[in-house]
Amino acid sequence: xxxSNKLVLIDGNSIAYRAFFALPLLNNDKGVYTNAVYGxxxxxxxxxxxxxxxHMLVAFDAGKTTFRxxxxxxxxxxxxxxxxxxxxxxPFIRQLLDAFQIKRxxxxxxxxxxIIGTLASHAADGDWDVKVFTGDKDLLQLxxxxxxxxxxxxxxxxxxxxxxxxxxxxxGITPDQIIDMKGLMGDPSDNxxxxxxxxxxxxIKLIKQFGSIxxxxxxxxxxxxxxxxxxxxxxxxxxxxxxxLATITKEAPVEISLxxxxxxxxxxxLVFPLxxxxxxxxxLERLGGDEEIPQETEKEELTxxxxxxxxxxxxxxxxxxxxxTLTEDYHKAKIHGFALSNESGTFYISSNLAExxxxxxxWLEDENQKKKxxxxxxxxVALHGQxxxxxxxxxDVQLASYLLNPSESLxxxxxxxxxxxxxxxxxxxxxxxxxxxxxxxxxDVLAEHLSxxxxxxxxxxxxxxxxxxxxxxxDLFYHLEMPLALVLAKMEEYGVKVKADTLQKMGTDxxxxxxxxxxEIHDLAGVAFNINSPKQLGEILFEKLNLPAIKKTKxxxxxxVDVLEKLExxxxxxxxxxxxxxxxxxxxxxxxxxxxxxxxxxGRIHTRFNQxxxxxxxxxxIDPNLQNIPIRLEAGxxxxxxxxxxxxxxxxxxxxxxQIELRVLAHISQDExxxxxxxxxxxxxxxxxxxxxxxxxxxxTSEMRRHAxxxxxxxxxxxxxxxxxxxxxITRKEAGEFIKSxxxxxxxxQQYMKDSIxxxxxxxxxxTLLHRRRYLPEINxxxxxxxxxxxxxxxxxxxxxxxADIIKKAMVDMDQRxxxxxxxxxxxxxxxxxxxxxxxxxxxxxxxxxxxxxxxQAVELxxxxxxxxxWGDSWFEAK
DNA sequence: TCTCACACGC
DNA sequence: GACGTACGTGTGAGAT
Numbered sequence: 001x002x003x004s005n006k007l008v009l010i011d012g013n014s015i016a017y018r019a020f021f022a023l024p025l026l027n028n029d030k031g032v033y034t035n036a037v038y039g040x041x042x043x044x045x046x047x048x049x050x051x052x053x054x055h056m057l058v059a060f061d062a063g064k065t066t067f068r069x070x071x072x073x074x075x076x077x078x079x080x081x082x083x084x085x086x087x088x089x090x091p092f093i094r095q096l097l098d099a100f101q102i103k104r105x106x107x108x109x110x111x112x113x114x115i116i117g118t119l120a121s122h123a124a125d126g127d128w129d130v131k132v133f134t135g136d137k138d139l140l141q142l143x144x145x146x147x148x149x150x151x152x153x154x155x156x157x158x159x160x161x162x163x164x165x166x167x168x169x170x171x172g173i174t175p176d177q178i179i180d181m182k183g184l185m186g187d188p189s190d191n192x193x194x195x196x197x198x199x200x201x202x203x204i205k206l207i208k209q210f211g212s213i214x215x216x217x218x219x220x221x222x223x224x225x226x227x228x229x230x231x232x233x234x235x236x237x238x239x240x241x242x243x244x245l246a247t248i249t250k251e252a253p254v255e256i257s258l259x260x261x262x263x264x265x266x267x268x269x270l271v272f273p274l275x276x277x278x279x280x281x282x283x284l285e286r287l288g289g290d291e292e293i294p295q296e297t298e299k300e301e302l303t304x305x306x307x308x309x310x311x312x313x314x315x316x317x318x319x320x321x322x323x324x325t326l327t328e329d330y331h332k333a334k335i336h337g338f339a340l341s342n343e344s345g346t347f348y349i350s351s352n353l354a355e356x357x358x359x360x361x362x363w364l365e366d367e368n369q370k371k372k373x374x375x376x377x378x379x380x381v382a383l384h385g386q387x388x389x390x391x392x393x394x395x396d397v398q399l400a401s402y403l404l405n406p407s408e409s410l411x412x413x414x415x416x417x418x419x420x421x422x423x424x425x426x427x428x429x430x431x432x433x434x435x436x437x438x439x440x441x442x443x444d445v446l447a448e449h450l451s452x453x454x455x456x457x458x459x460x461x462x463x464x465x466x467x468x469x470x471x472x473x474x475d476l477f478y479h480l481e482m483p484l485a486l487v488l489a490k491m492e493e494y495g496v497k498v499k500a501d502t503l504q505k506m507g508t509d510x511x512x513x514x515x516x517x518x519x520e521i522h523d524l525a526g527v528a529f530n531i532n533s534p535k536q537l538g539e540i541l542f543e544k545l546n547l548p549a550i551k552k553t554k555x556x557x558x559x560x561v562d563v564l565e566k567l568e569x570x571x572x573x574x575x576x577x578x579x580x581x582x583x584x585x586x587x588x589x590x591x592x593x594x595x596x597x598x599x600x601x602x603g604r605i606h607t608r609f610n611q612x613x614x615x616x617x618x619x620x621x622i623d624p625n626l627q628n629i630p631i632r633l634e635a636g637x638x639x640x641x642x643x644x645x646x647x648x649x650x651x652x653x654x655x656x657x658x659q660i661e662l663r664v665l666a667h668i669s670q671d672e673x674x675x676x677x678x679x680x681x682x683x684x685x686x687x688x689x690x691x692x693x694x695x696x697x698x699x700x701t702s703e704m705r706r707h708a709x710x711x712x713x714x715x716x717x718x719x720x721x722x723x724x725x726x727x728x729x730i731t732r733k734e735a736g737e738f739i740k741s742x743x744x745x746x747x748x749x750q751q752y753m754k755d756s757i758x759x760x761x762x763x764x765x766x767x768t769l770l771h772r773r774r775y776l777p778e779i780n781x782x783x784x785x786x787x788x789x790x791x792x793x794x795x796x797x798x799x800x801x802x803x804a805d806i807i808k809k810a811m812v813d814m815d816q817r818x819x820x821x822x823x824x825x826x827x828x829x830x831x832x833x834x835x836x837x838x839x840x841x842x843x844x845x846x847x848x849x850x851x852x853x854x855x856x857q858a859v860e861l862x863x864x865x866x867x868x869x870x871w872g873d874s875w876f877e878a879k
Numbered sequence: 880t881c882t883c884a885c886a887c888g889c
Numbered sequence: 890g891a892c893g894t895a896c897g898t899g900t901g902a903g904a905t
Contacts, residue, residue, distance in 0.1 A: 435880070533902055534884055553884065555903095560885065585886055588900055614896065618889085625898045628888035636887080661889095717889085717895040726894085785892050796895070800889095832889045832896095 003129050003146075007261065008053040009116045011134035012060040012104065016040055016093055018135040018152045020086045034278050036089040037096060041283060043133070043152075044100060051131060056263040057119065057256070058097055058104045059112035067109050068245055075245060077191045091782040092278065098780040099274045100266045101762060103256070110252045113139060117248035120147050122258055133159070138182065138190075141248060143167050143175035173207050180213045183243030194242045195235045202228070213243050269764040273777040299424050304339075304346040304451035306444070310357040316342035318370040318394060320458035322450050323379035326432060326440065329623060330378045331492070331606050332385040336440060339450035341458040348447035361388055370394035372461040374413050374453070377485045377611065381493055397457050399481050400464040402612035403473050405775055410612055413453045420463055425452040476770050476805075481611065484808050487815040487827070488609045488619075495604035496626070496828045497646035497838075500595060506638065507591040510583050517580045524573040531580055534559050547571060562726070582635065590630065590639050597624050604646065607829075616797055617772045617804035618832060627831045629875075640876035645838040653825075653844065653871040654878040655851045656834030657807065659684055660865065661716040664802045667861040668769070671748025678863040685709040691745035692738060711742050715749070718796025720788065753795045760794035768801035769859065770809070806865070807833060810858040817850055836875065844871060 019039025047053070068075045097104045107115055113136070120130050120142050130147040132139055139149050143162055150161045167175045184203035186194020198206075206223070210216045216223070217236055223229050232239070268287065275284045307314065319342035325333040338349040338360075354360050363369050365388060372395040373379060380390045401408065401416045409415050414427040431449045432438050440446065468474050522528045525544065529536045538557030542549040547567055551558035561581075567574045597605050610620045621627045629643075630636025645652055657663075662684055666674040677687040689700045689708035707728060714724045725735035743750040757779070760766050765775040774797045779790040807830065814827060814835065825839035825847045835855070839847045848869050855867045872878045 530902075532885095532900090535902075555883065558884080581886080585900080589887075589898090593899070610897095616896065618896070620897050622898065625888085628886090628898065630887060632888080714895090720894050722892095723894055783892085784890095785894080788892080789894075792895075800896080834889095 003127055005055060005123070005128045005258075006051065006053045007055040007057075007119070007123050007128055007130045007258065008047055008051050009119055009130065009132045010044075010047070010056075010058040011112045011116060011132070011136060011139065012058045012093065013112055014135040015043055015133060015152070016086065016090065019043065020083075020089070025085060032092075032278075033085045033089055034092070034280075036086055037092045037278060038280060038283075040093050041096060041280065044096075044102070045283070045286070047133060053131075053263055055258060055261040056102050057115075057261040058102060059115035059119075060104065060106040061111050062106040062108050065109070066111055066114075067249075068111075072192075072241060072245055074191050079189075079191070095274060095780055095782045098761065099270045101270070102263065102266075103261050105254070105256055107252060107254060110249070113248045114252040115254055117142055117250045118252040118254045119256075119258065119261070121250040122254075123147075128258075131161075138178070138187070138246060139248070140167055141175055141178040141246075172204055177207050177212065179243050179246045180207045180211075180216075182246035183213045183239050184216070186242055187246065190245070192242045192245050193235075193238050195231055195239050197227070197231050213239055267762075267764050269775060270777065270780065274780070299426075299452075302346065302424060302448070302452055302455055304341075304348060304448070304455070306447045307347045307349050307353060310349070310353065310360045312359070313344050314340065314342075314347050315359065315363040315369065316344055317368065317392070318342065318372055320372040320454045320461065321364075321379070322374070322454045322457070323382060323390075324446075324450055325378060325382045326438065329608070330382045331608075333382045335382055335386065337446055337450050339447075339454035341451070341454035346451045346455045346458075348451045350443070350447075355386075365389050365391050367391040372397065372457055374398045374416070374457050377489045377492075380486065380489045384489075384493060393482070393486070395461045395465065396482060396485060397460050397464060398612055399485065400461075400468055400477060403477055403481060403772065404464065404467055404471065405773070406612075406615050406617070407775060413456055416460060417456045420460060422456060422459070425449075425456045471771065471773065473771050473773070476772060480770065480805070480808055480812060483812045483815075485611060487811055488611060490815070491827055491829065492606055492608055494826055494828065495599070495602070495606040495646075496836075497603055497644050498594060498598050498605050499642045499644055500598050500603060502642040503591050503595055503598075503639075506642075507587060507595070510587045510591065514580065514583050514587060517576055517583070521573055521576050521580060524571075524576070531577065532584065537577070541567075541573075545571060545573070547574075582633065586630065586636055586639065590636070594624055594639075594642070609830075614804075615774055617768060617774075617801040617808075619804075619808075619830060621829075626829055637876065641874050643875035644873060647838070647840070650838050650840050651844060651871045651873060652875050652878045653837045653839050653847060653851070653869065654834055654875065655837075655848075655855060655867050655869045657803075657855065658866040658868055660803045660806065660833050661799050662712060663861060663863045663865060664769075664806070665715065665749065665752070665799050666863045668798060668802065669746075669748045669752035670862070671746045671752070673746050674749065675863055681866075685712060688712055688742065688745075692741045707738065711738050714739070715742070716796070716799060718792035720792065756794045756798060757791050760790065766794050766797050768798050768805050770802070770805040772801050772805060774801065803833065806858050807835070807855075810855045811835065813854045813858060814851065817854055821846070821850060823847060823850075836878070839871070 016036050020036035023035040023039050025033055025035055094104060105115055116132055116139065120132065123130050124146060128146060132142060132147065132149045134149065135152040137151060140162055143149050143164055145164060148161050148163055150159050153160050164175060173181060181203045182192065184195050184198045184206060185200050186192045206216050210219055217232065217239065220229055220232055223232065272284060319340045322339040324336045326336060327333045335351050337351050338354050340347055349360065364383065369392045371393050373393060374397045376393045376396045383390045397416055398410050401410050408419055412428050414425050417425050426449060431441060431445065468477050518531060521531055525540045529540055531537055535556055537559045541547045541559065542557050547570055549557050550563045550566055561578065564574050564578055594605065605624060607621045607626045608623055610622060613620050630639055643652065663678055666678055673691065677684055685705050685708045686697065686700050688711060689704040690697055692708055692711065693704050710724060710728050721732050721736040721739055724738065725732040728735065756766060760776045760779045764777065765773045767773050774793070776790040776794055778786040779794060781787045781790065811827065811830060818825060818827065823843050823846065825837050825843050827835060827837050829836040835851065837847060851869060852867045856865045870878045
């Protein structure tokens with residue numbers, strides 16, 4: 001022992017069987033049997049702990065027949081079928097190994113034994129210690145001075161290791177004589193016949209005396225006992241064949257090298273979710289996976305002070321700060337109280353007291369007084385509404401938590417606290433109620449709640465800061481997301497001017513059209529019904545008018561656009577319904593929806609950007625959503641006429657990144673072909689069409705370009721072949737061909753796709769250029785859908801997320817530049833790959849130049865970033 | 880108050 | 890070959 005490499009080889013099937021029969025039939029909360037998986041896991045953990053292997057592999061039997069069946073058709077005949085309760089557990093065992101990042105291997109026509117034998121012999125160069133774990137004594141034949149075989153005894157974790165000496169001690173023969181012994185005595189479990197009447201005792205005696213089967217058979221005359229002689233003579237061939245069957249081959253065509261079995265340990269982030277799914281709580285606990293699941297159900301006591309006056313001692317730096325607002329919309333929201341926590345203690349400050357204190361106000365505005373907060377943007381905007389400018393925001397627990405894991409829910413301090421095992425703060429909903437019943441509690445309840453929040457934020461901030469550092473996300477946090485929050489706050493507060501009368505006029509026009517369409521549709525149907533009700537519409541189309549129902553939903557007929565489009569031409573009513581839908585959508589969502597949120601006094605709309613929601617790192621926009629204002633169809637696009645500059649003589653300027661995702665893809669994948677396309681400023685869809693359809697530039701038809709564009713779209717959004725087939729109206733097979741052809745044309749992209757998945761499987765997450773993360777625990781799922789989805793996400797998120805990083809960076813830089821250059825122009829909106837400004841006419845040229853510069857230089861990629869700028873009197877004209 | 884089907888943008 | 894297919898937000902209908 002003590003060589004540089006330690007290889008552990010596990011006989012997967014054998015250990016799984018052992019575990020299955022050794023443990024009672026456990027099942028998890030979903031009714032799936034897990035006893036074999038559980039036992040297997042226990043065994044694995046013990047091996048990892050005891051052996052600390054540098055290399056590891058688990059071998060499985062593949063299929064039913066092996067090369068041994070050619071020698072003897074009845075090999076392993078008469079064996080009991082694997083119980084279904086066990087076979088259903090094998091997928092989990094594979095999933096388990098993947099989660100542990102342990103190599104597993106199976107080989108057509110060979111048994112696990114042969115894989116193990118072959119790899120063990122590959123390791124026989126003196127540099128390796130090998131340990132084989134199995135329940136099958138046959139494997140003892142593999143024992144050498146370098147190879148130990150460990151047999152399971154009772155249960156699963158009780159084992160017995162065999163060295164050469166121990167084999168000799170137990171059987172009195174050498175390990176390579178095991179096969180001779182087997183040849184003579186046979187093995188009923190594998191249906192190996194051997195020599196009738198010869199059992200273990202006789203076999204060992206003979207082998208000890210003569211050395212091997214061959215020598216025994218050569219020396220039959222010298223054997224004592226007439227009966228035994230006769231049997232040996234009669235079953236000569238059978239004995240030799242039995243030996244052959246019992247021999248584990250060391251020359252299986254194993255395609256895996258020892259290097260590839262290298263084992264670097266496992267990631268809790270991959271193993272814990274699976275343990276949770278399987279219900280292995282005790283194992284979770286053993287690995288420390290329950291650290292995040294607090295055991296105590298009682299809140300700890302918190303000492304806080306309900307301040308009656310603002311004392312200098314209370315206002316420390318750093319402090320955590322809670323600024324409580326209850327309405328979802330924080331613009332001009334009422335502030336119901338404050339709390340802060342710092343080295344002096346935790347204090348509740350009523351809004352009354354706060355309002356009267358100049359000291360407190362000064363502290364809030366002091367850049368040098370550092371504050372740790374939860375959702376600082378909300379507080380910042382709300383305070384601004386009271387004439388206070390919040391400065392010195394140092395840490396936002398909500399934002400930090402989002403970067404650490406965007407999939408966790410983080411509406412509330414309690415959500416984040418729970419993730420880090422802290423239970424000392426209640427959810428807002430528990431304190432205030434929800435919906436119509438939401439209300440302010442008694443002041444002492446409020447005081448305690450806010451104090452607890454402040455205290456928790458103070459404690460969490462250090463923990464989260466440390467984690468960000470570990471993840472190399474500090475830069476992303478401090479220099480991108482934190483400053484961005486304030487840029488967004490500014491944009492939200494400033495708002496965007498919308499001409500209500502323009503919307504109103506459009507609304508009146510639409511009203512007329514909708515009403516007349518409604519009448520025509522009712523006439524065609526022969527009955528009045530609610531066209532907006534998919535249920536009623538379905539009944540009319542597919543029952544009354546007997547049109548063919550193409551698709552069904554859970555609740556009835558589908559009446560979605562793609563269904564209706566297929567029915568166009570079959571009945572006059574279809575086209576009218578499509579137009580009715582389109583106009584109805586414009587009217588309700590965009591005209592009426594927007595009018596509802598225009599502030600009467602200012603004529604502006606103040607959306608809110610959610611910075612902690614989208615899994616890819618993008619921003620989202622609510623109340624209203626200004627990121628889905630129509631553009632594709634002319635009728636809808638007209639809505640943009642209503643979005644104008646807020647001052648006379650000012651213009652709207654829109655700057656959008658051209659093909660940012662594909663440029664990012666070119667950079668990340670380093671695909672030479674794609675990089676070249678962007679460096680030479682080719683039209684990327686045309687270029688794609690040329691490569692996919694193998695034609696020259698001049699031969700690209702608009703149909704080819706359309707298809708190429710859809711493929712690019714699919715690559716960027718991570719859609720499947722099915723998704724592509726739907727968007728192009730072609731078969732899935734054809735779509736698959738397109739994708740295949742695309743990947744052949746862009747081999748760097750293909751490699752990137754593969755690497756992304758491998759990356760995700762290995763780390764449990766994927767990352768963007770600026771180290772944004774997305775965890776994909778389902779990447780190793782045995783469920784095809786979940787796994788495929790995770791795989792597409794693994795390929796897509798680095799692209800979309802990096803694009804998000806870039807535009808966010810551009811926004812932060814742009815905000816800085818606008819003030820440095822003392823421009824009056826204002827950044828108003830961001831729509832994923834574009835920035836919208838309003839700008840005095842005289843600044844147009846300068847802004848255009850600065851915007852291009854800032855956006856194109858936001859990060860440096862191996863392909864140029866390109867920005868298109870347009871401006872006009874309204875958002876419609878800025879196209 | 881919730882879920883569903885649908886539709887808009889990137 | 891299965892399986893059911895980017896991310897968001899908002900609308901009206903209909904069941905609870």
